[in-house]
Every structure is written in C-alpha cells, then in structure tokens.
Amino acid sequence: MEATLTLNDFLLISGILFSVGLLGVLIRRNIIVIFMCLELMLSAANLTLVAFSRFDTGNGHPNYHGQVLLFFIITVSAAEVAVGLAVMVALFRSRKTTDVSQINSMKF
Amino acid sequence: MDTNCLAWILLLLPIVVAGAIMLGLKRWPQLSALLATGSALITLVIALTLACPEYRDGSIKSFPWIQLGEGQDAFRVNIGFNLDLLSRGMLLIVTAIGFLVHLFSLEYMKDDNGQSRYFAGLALFMFSMTGIVLADNFVMMFIFWELVGVSSYILIGHWYQKDAAADAAKKAFLTNRVGDVGFMIGILLVWVLTKSIYFHEIEAAVGGVANRHLLDVAVLCIFCGAIGKSAQLPLHVWLPDAMEGPTPVSALIHAATMVAAGVFMLARISVLITASGMAAEVIVWIGAITALFSALIALQQNDIKRILAYSTLSQLGYMIMAQGIDNGGDAGMFNLYTHAFFKALLFLGAGAVILACHHEQDIWKMGGLRRKMPITFYSFFLGTAALIAVPFTSGFWSKEAILDAAHHAGQTGPYWIGLIVALLTPFYMTRLFVVAFLGKSRSGDAKDAVEVKAVMWVPLVILAFMAVFSAYGLIANPLQALGHAELDHFHLNQTSLLSLCGLIVGAGLAFWLYQGKSEEPLNGAFFKLSRNKFYVDEMYAHLIGIIQDDFAALIAFLDRYVLQPVLVRLPAFTSMAVGNLLRRFQVGNLQIYALYMSAAAVLLILFFIF
Numbered sequence: 001m002e003a004t005l006t007l008n009d010f011l012l013i014s015g016i017l018f019s020v021g022l023l024g025v026l027i028r029r030n031i032i033v034i035f036m037c038l039e040l041m042l043s044a045a046n047l048t049l050v051a052f053s054r055f056d057t058g059n060g061h062p063n064y065h066g067q068v069l070l071f072f073i074i075t076v077s078a079a080e081v082a083v084g085l086a087v088m089v090a091l092f093r094s095r096k097t098t099d100v101s102q103i104n105s106m107k108f
Numbered sequence: 109m110d111t112n113c114l115a116w117i118l119l120l121l122p123i124v125v126a127g128a129i130m131l132g133l134k135r136w137p138q139l140s141a142l143l144a145t146g147s148a149l150i151t152l153v154i155a156l157t158l159a160c161p162e163y164r165d166g167s168i169k170s171f172p173w174i175q176l177g178e179g180q181d182a183f184r185v186n187i188g189f190n191l192d193l194l195s196r197g198m199l200l201i202v203t204a205i206g207f208l209v210h211l212f213s214l215e216y217m218k219d220d221n222g223q224s225r226y227f228a229g230l231a232l233f234m235f236s237m238t239g240i241v242l243a244d245n246f247v248m249m250f251i252f253w254e255l256v257g258v259s260s261y262i263l264i265g266h267w268y269q270k271d272a273a274a275d276a277a278k279k280a281f282l283t284n285r286v287g288d289v290g291f292m293i294g295i296l297l298v299w300v301l302t303k304s305i306y307f308h309e310i311e312a313a314v315g316g317v318a319n320r321h322l323l324d325v326a327v328l329c330i331f332c333g334a335i336g337k338s339a340q341l342p343l344h345v346w347l348p349d350a351m352e353g354p355t356p357v358s359a360l361i362h363a364a365t366m367v368a369a370g371v372f373m374l375a376r377i378s379v380l381i382t383a384s385g386m387a388a389e390v391i392v393w394i395g396a397i398t399a400l401f402s403a404l405i406a407l408q409q410n411d412i413k414r415i416l417a418y419s420t421l422s423q424l425g426y427m428i429m430a431q432g433i434d435n436g437g438d439a440g441m442f443n444l445y446t447h448a449f450f451k452a453l454l455f456l457g458a459g460a461v462i463l464a465c466h467h468e469q470d471i472w473k474m475g476g477l478r479r480k481m482p483i484t485f486y487s488f489f490l491g492t493a494a495l496i497a498v499p500f501t502s503g504f505w506s507k508e509a510i511l512d513a514a515h516h517a518g519q520t521g522p523y524w525i526g527l528i529v530a531l532l533t534p535f536y537m538t539r540l541f542v543v544a545f546l547g548k549s550r551s552g553d554a555k556d557a558v559e560v561k562a563v564m565w566v567p568l569v570i571l572a573f574m575a576v577f578s579a580y581g582l583i584a585n586p587l588q589a590l591g592h593a594e595l596d597h598f599h600l601n602q603t604s605l606l607s608l609c610g611l612i613v614g615a616g617l618a619f620w621l622y623q624g625k626s627e628e629p630l631n632g633a634f635f636k637l638s639r640n641k642f643y644v645d646e647m648y649a650h651l652i653g654i655i656q657d658d659f660a661a662l663i664a665f666l667d668r669y670v671l672q673p674v675l676v677r678l679p680a681f682t683s684m685a686v687g688n689l690l691r692r693f694q695v696g697n698l699q700i701y702a703l704y705m706s707a708a709a710v711l712l713i714l715f716f717i718f
Contacts, residue, residue, distance in 0.1 A: 025702055026702055026706070027699070100698050103696075104695070105696065107696025107697070108691045108694045
C-alpha cells in the first residue's frame with residue numbers, strides 16, 4: 001500500500017469540496033445553508049493553498065509563504081462572515097423569511 | 109482727394125448711413141431722414157466730380173477678396189471698380205434721381221411710423237445700385253444684383269402689416285431669384301468659356317471662343333437675370349404688384365434704376381451679345397413682345413400707379429429690344445437715361461396726386477386737378493409728353509433712336525411691334541392724363557386737393573426740366589454720358605413719320621374717348637382680358653399648384669411606404685424584440701444569478717487557459 005500522499009490527492013479533495021460547496025450554493029433554499037456552503041468553497045480554496053505550500057519544497061522545508069497567506073485569508077473570511085450575517089439579519093427583518101426562492105420581486 | 113478715394117466713398121457712404129440708422133438712430137426719424145438725404149447728396153456730388161476730366165482716368169485700387177490657388181493662374185475675385193463712360197453715366201442717373209427721391213420722401217413719408225426704416229432701406233438700395241454700376245467683374249455684379257433685390261424686398265414690404273404688401277415683396281424677390289438662377293449658370297458658363305470673370309478680360313477673350321453654341325446658351329442664361337430684374341415676359345408679374353410700396357420707392361427702384369439694371373448689365377456685356385446671334389435674336393423678340401403685351405394691359409388699368417407700372421414694363425421692353433439689336437446698345441442706354449428722368453417724374457407726380465387726394469389711387473376718383481395743383485399738373489404733363497415721344501422732348505429722341513436702329517438692322521417684326529406700341533403708349537397715357545387731371549373732380553377727396561409743399565414740387569420741376577431737355581447737347585455733352593444719338597439732325601424719314609402718326613392717332617383717340625367721361629366707356633371681351641392682366645398671374649398660380657400637388661403626392665408616397673417602414677418601424681421592432689429576449693434573463697431568483705456568475709467564471713477560465 002502506498003503510504004505517501006501526492007499533491008494531486010490534496011487537489012482532488014479540494015476540488016470535490018469546492019464542487020459540493022458550489023452545488024450547495026446553487027441548490028439549497030435556506031440562506032444560512034447557502035452561506036455555509038460558501039464557507040465550504042472558501043475552505044476548499046484554503047486547502048489548495050496549504051497543499052501547494054506543503055509540496056513546494058526547497059532545501060527540505062515547505063514554502064511557508066502559502067501558510068502565512070492562509071492566516072490572512074482566514075482572518076478576512078471571519079470579517080466577511082460577520083458582514084454577511086448582518087446582511088442576512090436585515091434581509092430576514094425585511095422579508096420575514098429565510099427562503100431564498102421567496103425573494104423574487106425583481107422578476108420581470 | 110483722388111479718384112480712388114472718391115469712388116470708395118461713393119460706394120460705402122450709403123451703407124454706413126444705413127447701418128447707423130438701423131443700429132442707433134431708429135428713434136430719431138427726422139435725423140435719419142436728413143442723414144440719408146445728405147448721403148445721397150454727397151454721392152451725387154461725387155458722381156458729378158468723377159465725370160470731370162481730371163478725375164476721369166484715375167486708377168482705382170481693388171480690394172482683393174477671394175483668391176483660390178497661387179500665382180498667375182489663381183482665381184481671383186476682387187471688389188473693384190470700372191469707371192468707364194457707361195458707369196459714369198449710369199452713376200449720374202442713379203445718384204441724381206436717388207437724391208431727388210430722397211428729397212421728395214422727406215415730405216411724403218413725414219407721417220409714417222417706419223420713417224427711419226424706410227430711409228435705411230433707401231440708403232441700402234443706393235449702396236447696392238452703385239455697386240452694380242461700378243462692378244468690374246461678374247461675381248461682384250451678382251452680389252450687388254442680389255443686394256438690390258433684397259433692398260427692393262425691404263422697400264416694397266415697407267408697410268408689411270398690409271398683406272398685399274408683404275405678398276408683393278415676397279413675389280418680387282422670388283421672381284427675381286428665378287431669373288438669378290439662370291444668371292448664375294450664365295456666369296459660370298462664361299467663366300468656363302473665357303477663363304475670366306472680369307469684364308475687360310471677357311471682352312478681349314470673346315473672339316477666341318470656339319464653342320459658339322455654348323456661348324449662345326451662356327448669353328441666354330445671363331439674359332435670364334435681366335428677364336427677372338427688368339421684368340420681361342414671362343417674369344414680369346412682380347412689377348405691377350410692387351406698386352404696393354411707397355410711391356417714391358416705385359419712382360426710384362421700379363422706374364428709374366433697379367429695373368434698368370438689367371438693361372445696364374446687357375450693355376456691359378454687349379460684346380458678348382454681338383458675338384452670339386441667336387441670343388441677340390431672342391433678346392430682341394422678348395423685349396418687343398413684353399413691350400406690346402404690357403402696353404395692351406395698360407390700356408384698361410384703373411390704378412394710377414399700375415398704369416405707370418405697365419408703362420415702365422413697356423418701355424423696358426423697348427430698351428431690352430434695343431440691347432439685342434446690332435448697334436442698338438447705345439440707343440438702349442440713351443432711352444434708359446431719358447426714361448429714368450421722365451418715369452421718375454411721372455411716379456413722383458403720381459405720388460403728389462395720391463397724397464393730395466388722401467391716398468386715393470383710382471383715376472376714376474380723381475379729376476379736376478388742373479387748377480388745384482398747377483405745378484404738379486404741368487410737370488406731369490411734360491413727363492407724359494416725354495413718355496409718349498412728343499417731338500423735341502428727350503423721350504422723342506430716344507424712342508426714335510431705338511426704332512431707327514431696329515429699322516437699320518433689318519428687324520422688321522420688332523420694328524413694327526415698336527411702332528404699334530408707339531401708338532398704344534400715347535393712348536393709355538392720354539387716358540390717364542385726361543381722366544386723372546382734367547374734367548371735374550369726381551370725388552370729395554379730389555375736390556379737397558391742394559398743391560403739395562415745395563420739398564415735393566422742386567424735384568418735380570427739376571425732373572420735368574430734365575425730361576424735356578436732357579437729350580440736348582447743353583446737358584448731355586458735358587456729362588459725356590448719353591449715347592451717340594443724332595440729336596440735332598432731325599431726319600424726316602419713315603420711322604419718324606410713322607411714330608408721329610401713332611402719337612397723333614393714339615392721343616387723339618384717347619382724348620376723344622375719355623374727355624368728360626366719369627366711368628370707363630370701353631367694354632368688350634378684349635378689354636376685359638386686358639383689365640385682368642390676361643390672367644397671367646392666375647395661370648402661374650394654377651401651374652404652381654399642379655406642380656406642388658404632384659411633388660407633394662410623390663413625397664407622401666415615399667414617406668409612407670419607403671421611409672416609414674425602413675427607418676421608423678424596423679428599428680422600433682428590433683429594439684422591442686431584443687428587449688423581450690433579454691428580459692427573460694431577469695428571473696429575480698438569487699440562485700439562478702449565482703449560476704450565471706459561476707458559468708461565466710468557468711467560461712472565462714476556459715477561455716484564458718486554453
């Protein structure tokens with residue numbers, strides 16, 4: 001049995017995570033679930049970043065640039081989630097529903 | 109001051125005065141009137157000075173205006189002057205009669221509301237007319253030709269609140285413009301043939317023109333301008349209507365000067381006319397037929413000014429006829445000068461009578477003016493005598509000159525037409541004189557008539573003197589202006605005998621028919637035709653109506669079936685269709701929008717990577 005993991009494996013996982021997240025955004029009706037799937041897409045991107053960082057080695061150590069960037073991304077995503085939740089609360093207050101398919105007043 | 113200075117002042121002073129009046133002096137009519145009259149006087153003095161020997165040959169600096177191209181072959185249009193015998197003579201006529209008309213207008217237009225505007229118009233006219241006379245090239249002449257038309261429009265429409273006056277002004281200008289189209293084409297053709305627009309150069313180059321047919325056409329086209337300006341058939345319709353303007357305007361413009369511009373122009377290009385026989389023939393016949401036609405209409409008109417207008421048309425016919433005859437050009441210009449004097453006199457006299465009879469213009473409502481307005485009466489009598497060519501008046505010499513020239517050149521048709529008109533003219537003028545002046549007063553206005561003021565009758569007397577004596581050496585020679593008619597030789601030849609017969613028969617018949625009558629005795633089908641001006645105006649209106657209707661129908665068809673579907677409905681339809689299509693993308697569903705975005709992102713990535 002092959003014990004070592006290659007870059008491709010991590011990228012595969014990342015891709016599957018991203019697709020699931022995308023599908024969730026497109027299909028689910030509850031706005032909070034959509035947001036969770038959005039976060040899932042973000043995590044997939046983070047995973048890709050770390051994978052590249054781990055496997056891009058020079059003189060034995062990984063390339064730490066990727067991991068440092070990762071910290072910044074997590075911080076930014078936390079802020080973005082705060083804003084997004086605020087928007088959701090405002091939306092709920094105005095429409096009294098969390099069902100996205102009910103928000104269609106801009107339909108022709 | 110040298111010739112150059114004087115000539116430019118002569119041209120530019122009136123326009124400066126006109127500008128000053130319109131821009132600042134409209135509230136002071138008396139001042140405007142005096143200013144305009146003063147400028148007319150100054151131009152007259154300058155014209156007299158320029159006729160003196162020491163100024164005669166001075167050189168004039170041209171004002172370069174347009175220049176296309178470089179060097180020798182450049183096309184140049186200069187504003188320059190031509191001070192030859194023809195110009196100087198015409199200049200004297202224009203300024204002299206202009207000044208007398210200004211003087212007359214001081215009193216005639218005294219109570220008019222638009223007095224400033226009137227004198228500005230007169231000044232503009234003086235500027236334009238002197239421009240035509242002094243022009244040394246076709247383009248400059250054309251510019252001033254149009255300016256004269258504009259001045260005529262302004263002055264005819266002076267009382268523009270009256271519909272008839274506004275319509276008459278419009279008609280005059282439009283009819284002139286029709287002639288001017290031909291004039292422009294003629295100028296272009298002459299330029300093509302002789303490579304020049306300057307009169308002296310054209311004269312030199314005429315001999316070398318190869319394409320004679322094109323030269324004929326060119327001269328005919330140029331003649332179109334004269335047909336319009338000098339009111340020949342078929343463009344004569346504007347002149348009788350132009351009598352809606354104030355009477356001094358009729359005297360100056362429509363009797364003495366503007367309408368004579370056509371004759372002057374033909375005299376200017378006499379070399380071209382002699383070179384093209386066909387055009388000369390046409391000119392002679394049109395002149396003769398106009399003379400006859402308008403004399404026939406004048407027989408039955410009842411408005412004093414209209415009779416004089418048709419008489420002007422008739423005399424213009426004579427002059428144009430003379431211009432077309434070999435060696436007749438001098439006789440034509442001679443007639444122009446004498447006619448200017450006695451026609452202006454007749455119009456101003458008519459103005460005096462109209463004013464005295466409280467703006468009454470119908471001759472059947474006048475009468476008995478002999479004792480009431482003696483000065484006017486006698487000067488009008490002298491004017492009439494000159495017009496009908498009573499022996500030894502100036503009109504006699506000039507008419508003889510034309511008929512003689514026609515006879516010597518072998519133009520029998522026009523010659524006999526001229527003699528017939530020489531019978532009709534005394535008839536209608538005697539009719540006018542007998543009905544308007546003699547007999548008993550036929551209306552209250554005529555009974556109250558009083559002689560006009562000195563400012564008005566002094567010009568009349570001066571003009572009466574000129575009407576009788578202007579043909580004689582004492583006045584003609586120092587001016588060197590009048591033609592070479594054989595003044596002091598009175599040949600008792602066939603021409604003079606026949607025209608004398610015409611005079612006696614015409615005048616006698618009219619006197620016998622109209623003496624003591626108080627309404628028109630002649631009533632027949634022919635006279636009704638004559639009274640209605642042979643229905644020419646009605647024919648034109650009908651013709652224009654037909655053409656306009658057809659053209660309008662064509663345009664309507666094009667608009668409804670070609671332009672509307674293609675230019676209006678098609679874009680509208682396209683916009684609506686595209687809009688409908690794009691509208692369906694706006695689903696209002698958040699997740700569909702997210703789908704669009706992700707699909708676009710995928711496509712972009714594909715596009716950039718692969």
